[in-house]
Amino acid sequence: xxxxxxxxxALYLVVLIALAKPLGAYMADVYEDRPGWxxxxxxxxxxxxxxxxxxxxxxxxxxxxxxxAMLWFNLVGGLVVYALQRLQAFLPLNPQSLSAVSPDSAFNxxxxxxxxxxxxxxxxxxxxxxxxxxxxxxxxxFVSAATGMAVLVALIRGFSRKQATxxxxxxxxxxxxxxxxxxxLSLLLAVALVSQGxxxxxxxxxxxxxxxxxxxxxxxKNGPDGQPIKDASGSPVTEHASTTEQSIAVxxxxxxxxxxxLGTNGGGFFNVNSAHPLENPTPLANFxxxxxxxxxxxxxxxxxxxxxxxTRQGWALLAAMTVVFTALLASAYITESVPNPALVSAGxxxxxxxNYPGTNLEGKEVRFGIANSVLWATVTTAASNGxxxxxxxxxxxxxxxxxxxxxxxxxxxxxxxGSGLYGMIMFAIIAVFIAGLMIGxxxxxxxxxxxxxxxxxxxxxxxxxxxxxxxxTAVAVMVEAGRAGIANPGAQGFSExxxxxxxxxxxxxxxxxxxxxxxPFYNTALGICMLFARYWLAIPVLALAGALAAAKTxxxxxxxxxxxxxxxxxxLIGTVITVGALTFVPALALGPVAEHLQLFAGx
Amino acid sequence: xxxxxxxxLRMLVVLSVLTGVAYPLxxxxxxxxxxxxxxxxxxxxxxQKVVGSELIGQPFADPKYFWGRPSATSPQPYNxxxxxxxxxxxxxxxxAEAVTARIKALRDADPEATGPVPADLVTTSAxxxxxxxxxxxxxYQISRIAKARGLAPEALRALVAQHTQPPTFGVLGEKxxxxxxxxxxxxxxxxxx
Numbered sequence: 001x002x003x004x005x006x007x008x009x010a011l012y013l014v015v016l017i018a019l020a021k022p023l024g025a026y027m028a029d030v031y032e033d034r035p036g037w038x039x040x041x042x043x044x045x046x047x048x049x050x051x052x053x054x055x056x057x058x059x060x061x062x063x064x065x066x067x068x069a070m071l072w073f074n075l076v077g078g079l080v081v082y083a084l085q086r087l088q089a090f091l092p093l094n095p096q097s098l099s100a101v102s103p104d105s106a107f108n109x110x111x112x113x114x115x116x117x118x119x120x121x122x123x124x125x126x127x128x129x130x131x132x133x134x135x136x137x138x139x140x141x142f143v144s145a146a147t148g149m150a151v152l153v154a155l156i157r158g159f160s161r162k163q164a165t166x167x168x169x170x171x172x173x174x175x176x177x178x179x180x181x182x183x184x185l186s187l188l189l190a191v192a193l194v195s196q197g198x199x200x201x202x203x204x205x206x207x208x209x210x211x212x213x214x215x216x217x218x219x220x221k222n223g224p225d226g227q228p229i230k231d232a233s234g235s236p237v238t239e240h241a242s243t244t245e246q247s248i249a250v251x252x253x254x255x256x257x258x259x260x261x262l263g264t265n266g267g268g269f270f271n272v273n274s275a276h277p278l279e280n281p282t283p284l285a286n287f288x289x290x291x292x293x294x295x296x297x298x299x300x301x302x303x304x305x306x307x308x309x310x311t312r313q314g315w316a317l318l319a320a321m322t323v324v325f326t327a328l329l330a331s332a333y334i335t336e337s338v339p340n341p342a343l344v345s346a347g348x349x350x351x352x353x354x355n356y357p358g359t360n361l362e363g364k365e366v367r368f369g370i371a372n373s374v375l376w377a378t379v380t381t382a383a384s385n386g387x388x389x390x391x392x393x394x395x396x397x398x399x400x401x402x403x404x405x406x407x408x409x410x411x412x413x414x415x416x417x418g419s420g421l422y423g424m425i426m427f428a429i430i431a432v433f434i435a436g437l438m439i440g441x442x443x444x445x446x447x448x449x450x451x452x453x454x455x456x457x458x459x460x461x462x463x464x465x466x467x468x469x470x471x472x473t474a475v476a477v478m479v480e481a482g483r484a485g486i487a488n489p490g491a492q493g494f495s496e497x498x499x500x501x502x503x504x505x506x507x508x509x510x511x512x513x514x515x516x517x518x519x520p521f522y523n524t525a526l527g528i529c530m531l532f533a534r535y536w537l538a539i540p541v542l543a544l545a546g547a548l549a550a551a552k553t554x555x556x557x558x559x560x561x562x563x564x565x566x567x568x569x570x571x572l573i574g575t576v577i578t579v580g581a582l583t584f585v586p587a588l589a590l591g592p593v594a595e596h597l598q599l600f601a602g603x
Numbered sequence: 604x605x606x607x608x609x610x611x612l613r614m615l616v617v618l619s620v621l622t623g624v625a626y627p628l629x630x631x632x633x634x635x636x637x638x639x640x641x642x643x644x645x646x647x648x649x650x651q652k653v654v655g656s657e658l659i660g661q662p663f664a665d666p667k668y669f670w671g672r673p674s675a676t677s678p679q680p681y682n683x684x685x686x687x688x689x690x691x692x693x694x695x696x697x698x699a700e701a702v703t704a705r706i707k708a709l710r711d712a713d714p715e716a717t718g719p720v721p722a723d724l725v726t727t728s729a730x731x732x733x734x735x736x737x738x739x740x741x742x743y744q745i746s747r748i749a750k751a752r753g754l755a756p757e758a759l760r761a762l763v764a765q766h767t768q769p770p771t772f773g774v775l776g777e778k779x780x781x782x783x784x785x786x787x788x789x790x791x792x793x794x795x796x
Contacts, residue, residue, distance in 0.1 A: 007774055049621070053614040068604065072611035080615065126685055139623040143615075170607075171614060178618060183626060190630045191637070197658050200634035200642045205684065208646070208655040211786055212663050219678035241678065248656050248683045250644045255630040259622075272686040275729035277658040278644065283776025342699045343726075347706045349719035355738035357777045362698060362726040363688045366672070366735040369777035373729075390729045391688035394698075492692035514690035599694040 001337040002352055005371030009329060012287070012375060013322070016294055020318060023295065024302025030180045031153045031173065031307065038180055049175050057175070060166030063546025066154055067539055069170040070147060074114045074535075077140055081110040084136040085128070094129035095204035101127060108523035113140035115534035116148055116416055118260065118267030118386055118509040119526060121518040126271070130202060130251055137267060138256045142186075145263030146177035148418030151538050152300065153177075155422050156307045158548030159446045167545045181296070182263060189292055190258035197281035200254040205247045213244040253279055261292035264416040266386030266509040274376070274389040275365055283367055286389060290376050293385045297414040300421050308446055312564035317424055320572045321382075324413045329378040332402040336360055336374045336395060341600060363394030374399065381406040384416035386509025393488065393496065393512040397595035400495065401588055403510065407502040409580040410465050416507060419534075422541050424576075426458040428563065431575040433458075435561050435568075445563060447553040457544040461537045466583045468505030468529045473498050473587065481521035487514030491598065495591035504529040647787070655783050659683050660734040663786060666712050667751035669736070669744055671782040672723055673705055676731035689727045702726065713747035735779035738767055752793065762788060 029036060050057045061069065085101035088094055101109070105121050112119040113136070122128065128137065150173035157167045194200050218238035220228040229237045253269035257279055260267055274280035274289055298318060305314020339350040339359035352358035357369035364373045373390035380387055381403035392403055406413055412423040429445055433455050436443030443450040476482030476497045486493035496515040503510055504526040511517065517526065562568065634642035645657040655661055660671045662680045674680035675689035691698040705725040710716060721740040741763045749756045766785045770776050 004770065004774065011774060049614075049617050052617045053610055055610045055614065065607070069607040069611065072607050073614060076608075076611050076615050080619075134627050135619055135623040138627060139615075139619045142622040142626075143618055171610065174614070175618075178622065183622065186626065187630065191633050194630070194634040194638045194642050197641050197645050199644050200631050201644070202631065203643065206644060206646060206653055208653045208661075210661055211654055211783065211790070212661070212665050212668055215662050215679055217679040243679060246655065246659070246661060246681065246683055248644050248646070248659055249686075252627050252631060254634060254642075255627040258630075270686050270730075272688060272730045275688070276686050277660075277730060277732055277734055278656075281645075281658045283771045287775050340693050342694065343702055343722065346699050346702045347720055348702065348722045348725065349739070353739070355742070355778060356721055356740075357723070357737055359722045360693070361722040361728075362691060362693075363729050364726075365729050365733050366723050366737055366779050367733075367776050372776060388729075391690050393690040393692060394688065396693050487690055488692035488695050490692075490694065492694060495692075512690070513688070514692070595692070595694055 001333060002371070005333065005369070008371050009333065009375055012291065013326065015291060016298055017322070019295060020298045020302050023299035024314070025306060027181055027299060027303040028306035030176050031303070033176070042179055046175060046179055049179070050171065053171065055171040057169050057172040059169055061169055062165055063154070063167050063542045066167055066170045067542045070151065070538065070542075071535065073143070073170075073174070074147060077143060078110045078114040081113055081136040081140060082106050084132045085109060088129040088132045091129065091131050093131035093134070093202070096129070098127060098129050104520040104523035105518055108527040111527040111530045112509065113137055113265070113267065114144055115507050115530045116144040116263070116265060116384065116419065117504060117507040117530045117534070118265040119504055119511070119530065120267055120509070121523055133256060133269065134252060138259060141256065141259040141263050141265040141267070142178050142182050143174065145182055145259070145265065145417045146174045148416050149177040149181070149300070150174050150418070151541055152418035152422045155425060155541055155545040156304055158545035159448060160308045161549040162553045163551070164549045167542070167549050182259060185262050185295075186255070186258040189262060189288060190254040192288055193257060193285055194254045196285035197278065198254040198257055198285065199250040199278045200252055201250050202252060203250065205249050208246045208248060210244055210246055214242045215244070216240065216242045250278065257289070258292070260387060261289045261385070262296060264293060264297065264383045264385045264420075266380065268387055273387045275391070277365075280389055283372065286368055286372055286376070290372075290379050290389075293379050293383045293387070294414050296417045297383050297420045300418065304421060310446075310564070313446060316564045316569050317421070317428065317572075320569045320576070321413050321424065323569070324573055324576065325378070325382050328382075328402050328406060329375065332378050332399045333371060333374045335398040336370055338396065340396065341602065360396060363391030365389065377403050378406065380510055381508055382413040382415075383420060384411040384506060384508045386503065388510055391513060392499070392510060393492075393514040397492070397592040397599060400499075400512070401592035404495070404499050404502050404592065405580065405584065405588065407506045407508045408466070408469060408584045409576055410462060411506045411508060412576060419507065419537070423461065423537070426461045426541070427576050428572055429454060429458040430462060431568070431572045432561060432563065434575060435571055439561070441559045441561070444554055444560060447556065448548050448551050449554055453547055454544055457540040457547075460540045462579065464536050465505045465533055468533055469498075469501045470583070470587065472501035472505060472525055472529050476501065476525065479521070481519065485516040485519060485522060487516065491591055491594040495595065498587055498591050500526060501529060505533050507533050647783070649787065654787065657781065657784065658734055659732050661783050663782065666747055668786045668789065669741060669748065669782050670724065671736055672728040672733040673725065674731040675727040681732055683732055686730045686732055688729045688731060713744075713750070715746050716743060718743075734781050734783060736782055738763065738778055738780060741780045741785070748789075752789070
């Protein structure tokens with residue numbers, strides 16, 4: 001740990017919280033469709049979009065219609081992403097002449113991008129044509145994020161309306177999220193990132209002459225069928241090769257990087273995501289990118305408070321998120337700063353100073369060092385972003401536990417844009433219910449009585465992700481196809497699988513990337529998890545929104561549990577932590593905890 | 604049930620044009636006008652030849668050059684077409700073995716450098732393309748390069764200092780040295796004699 005590291009973490013938190021109110025108020029204006037400079041500039045475009053799409057944006061939808069519109073829109077979006085990947089060899093904007101993506105990988109990527117997960121089974125620069133990246137992936141980066149925001153806004157209307165039949169118009173919420181929030185912020189961020197060195201071009205990769213020539217290396221030898229040849233023991237046969245050049249992969253990266261951060265998508269332009277120097281070139285670029293991850297999720301808390309007419313409620317949820325986040329971030333920074341004993345005994349310097357960032361630099365970039373790598377790992381899994389600037393598989397075992405557990409908490413500590421807050425509101429409902437049982441009152445939240453139906457819907461939303469995570473992990477460790485993907489030996493190998501299903505089952509998208517997941521088994525299993533995790537949460541949330549909107553508002557009485565106090569924040573944190581801990585401690589003990597104990601026992 | 608299918612299709616087409624075509628083209632236009640060198644990969648040109656990107660590291664193994672981070676890309680190191688980390692876990696024996704071998708290579712190249720080795724010189728980066736090393740890692744190599752080039756260590760130390768980037772605004776990121784630019788400068792100085 002260094003003072004500079006703590007200072008950067010503190011600076012991050014201050015800037016994040018300071019931006020929550022102005023951006024949150026702006027977004028409330030957008031969703032309440034208030035007049036202002038935004039409407040003066042955007043209204044013609046917004047109206048044009050509705051006309052071209054043939055929708056009536058003013059019609060109020062019942063929750064069932066809202067959900068169907070959302071599902072249709074996501075389904076056709078998924079089919080387009082699938083088709084683009086399968087047909088990219090015949091389509092334009094493919095200067096590297098990349099071939100079609102395999103069916104299982106294309107399915108996985110399509111579900112991954114519509115569900116706002118952006119798990120990447122593929123390697124970006126070596127798999128996807130510029131056209132696929134733009135028309136498939138960038139588009140879904142926007143609209144899957146806007147979908148999450150729309151569902152959240154519908155739920156908020158459930159609380160703010162009384163005895164109403166509708167919860168808003170999906171098309172209006174979708175278009176306004178995209179046009180007034182995601183697009184302008186992305187444009188600003190993309191240009192800022194280009195100024196730092198993120199590439200944005202449609203040219204093919206330039207070639208550089210290496211300074212030290214030639215570079216000799218071994219490469220796998222391929223047979224006449226194009227498959228690598230293996231020797232008698234099964235290891236690949238290599239042949240000598242030599243080069244004097246370096247091909248520098250470029251592309252329209254900045255535009256995609258901006259929205260993958262802001263929309264909590266996380267699918268990188270390049271294989272190593274924001275660890276790639278052309279995707280995240282400088283510490284300033286890194287600060288902007290990591291800020292962009294939590295920017296909208298944090299501000300939406302304020303939007304929520306404004307729209308229900310009590311900003312204290314929004315601050316309470318933001319406080320709960322920030323407390324859990326800060327505690328886990330600090331613990332990750334502490335564990336990652338303990339030098340890996342195996343490396344120190346090999347002869348590595350164990351003491352950081354101003355000229356030396358520290359010992360555990362495997363899988364990290366020097367410009368980010370330890371503090372920024374840990375900050376990113378925590379932020380990206382607190383939000384359901386999943387982009388990385390360091391390799392999580394190479395983190396110290398207890399540090400790796402933090403991102404894993406943040407996902408397993410259900411992506412509610414900030415979480416995805418929209419989806420994180422609606423997940424947290426589900427936990428708030430359960431917290432009110434539990435507190436209500438303890439003090440013997442009918443539970444109510446924000447003026448709405450919570451009956452059996454509401455609790456059932458909230459319970460479904462909370463219980464489905466653990467089912468997917470633990471069920472999926474259990475299946476994968478039992479079948480040969482699942483175990484075959486493991487890269488690291490011992491408990492870390494189990495952690496790789498647990499991490500993958502935690503990521504897919506909560507729509508995060510980051511990975512312990514040693515796992516070879518671009519196989520039919522993982523592409524299919526993780527694809528299914530991502531679909532269930534997204535839509536089986538969104539549908540109960542919309543059903544809940546419909547029920548709440550139809551209900552009467554009960555005025556607060558002496559028996560009402562106030563839900564903006566530090567006491568309630570504590571109860572809420574307790575609920576999230578208890579559910580997350582009770583469900584996942586056994587699995588975590590077998591993975592990162594076992595790995596940690598063995599590492600420090602020198603075994 | 605199907606009432607919203609056609610609107611969904613049409614909406615996807617409209618939003619695809621807006622976010623998938625207009626937005627990236629607009630960003631590209633602004634980028635190419637305002638920051639053309641950055642937008643095209645920050646390429647370094649020497650004698651009318653592209654010799655690399657300021658932001659992408661290159662493999663160095665000759666004792667007369669500063670060495671950068673070990674790279675886990677395949678098949679060759681610093682393959683910018685296939686960025687990749689090693690993904691070796693902290694307790695994986697393969698990690699300790701690789702680190703031990705790299706430390707031995709460093710000490711074989713310079714028997715005088717016996718102190719603890721800066722980690723960035725012997726661990727692979729996240730991208731396999733890291734252009735930087737820490738100041739400590741540059742200092743560690745000075746005696747080797749001084750001998751290989753017949754230069755005074757003080758001259759090399761001054762060159763390293765000249766290529767050291769401090770944390771941005773004094774707070775963001777780590778102090779670091781760009782290996783490719785440092786080596787290009789070494790060669791340039793050597794040519795001038």
